[in-house]
Amino acid sequence: MSALDERDCAAAIRAYTLEDWQPLFALIPAIEAAMVSDAWDGGGASQDDTPDLAMYTQEPLVSQFITIVNDIPIMIGFDWARWDAGRAMVAGGPFDYDSVDLVTKCKLISAIVRNDRFCDGALASSFASGIMYKIIRSIEDEVRGRGGAQPTRGGGG
Numbered sequence: 001m002s003a004l005d006e007r008d009c010a011a012a013i014r015a016y017t018l019e020d021w022q023p024l025f026a027l028i029p030a031i032e033a034a035m036v037s038d039a040w041d042g043g044g045a046s047q048d049d050t051p052d053l054a055m056y057t058q059e060p061l062v063s064q065f066i067t068i069v070n071d072i073p074i075m076i077g078f079d080w081a082r083w084d085a086g087r088a089m090v091a092g093g094p095f096d097y098d099s100v101d102l103v104t105k106c107k108l109i110s111a112i113v114r115n116d117r118f119c120d121g122a123l124a125s126s127f128a129s130g131i132m133y134k135i136i137r138s139i140e141d142e143v144r145g146r147g148g149a150q151p152t153r154g155g156g157g
Contacts, residue, residue, distance in 0.1 A: 002073075002077075003073070003075040003076055003077035003110070004073060004074070004075065004076045004077065004106075005076075005077055006076050006077060006078035006107075009076050009103060009106070010103050013074065013102055013103055013106055014102060014103075016072065016143075018143060018144065020072060021072070021139070021140070021143050023068045023071070023072065024065075024068050024069065024072065024074075024136060024139070024140075025136070025140045025143075027061070027064065027065060027068065027136070028133070028136060028137065028140070030061055031061065031127060031132070031133050031136070032133070059124055059127075061127070062123055062124050062127060065123075065127075065132075066113060066123075069109055069110075069113065074106040074109060074110070075106075075109070075110045075113065076103070076106055076107050076110045077110075078107060078110070080107070080110060080111035080114050080115070081115075083107070083111060086104075086107060086108055086111050087111075089108060090108060090111075090112065090126070090131050092129070095134075097134050097135050097137075097138035098138050098141065098142070101142075102139065102142055102143075105135050105138060105139050105142075106139075108135055109132070109135060112126045112131075112132065
């Protein structure tokens with residue numbers, strides 16, 4: 001499925017039911033149970049002594065996640081590479097994902113997934129660091145009515 005358009009994605013995302021979100025939430029126990037890490041194959045020299053470049057191998061959980069976020073769909077098409085507010089949210093310092101709305105959380109997921117296309121392992125790293133887990137848990141809390149997310153407050157644009 002293609003990405004949602006940033007200009008009109010809010011209504012679509014807010015209209016998703018708990019059942020629509022369930023495949024994403026079903027990953028939470030697996031994320032909690034497994035430390036998703038980068039896995040590199042190759043490297044060294046090939047049979048003809050030419051150097052092999054390392055090849056990134058995606059963890060099955062990460063592959064399943066990509067399928068789910070595309071199937072729901074929550075991937076949003078926007079200029080993620082220039083989204084400084086989003087970059088600051090995932091920069092590694094503590095951030096309260098409950099402080100941003102559902103669309104912003106989906107934009108964070110979209111930016112991380114898209115960044116992985118250019119930086120192999122970026123998505124797996126977001127799982128290993130706990131960032132993706134926190135985003136998904138915050139989405140679950142908001143969808144189930146437990147979160148304190150407000151309409152977009154500066155981070156969504």
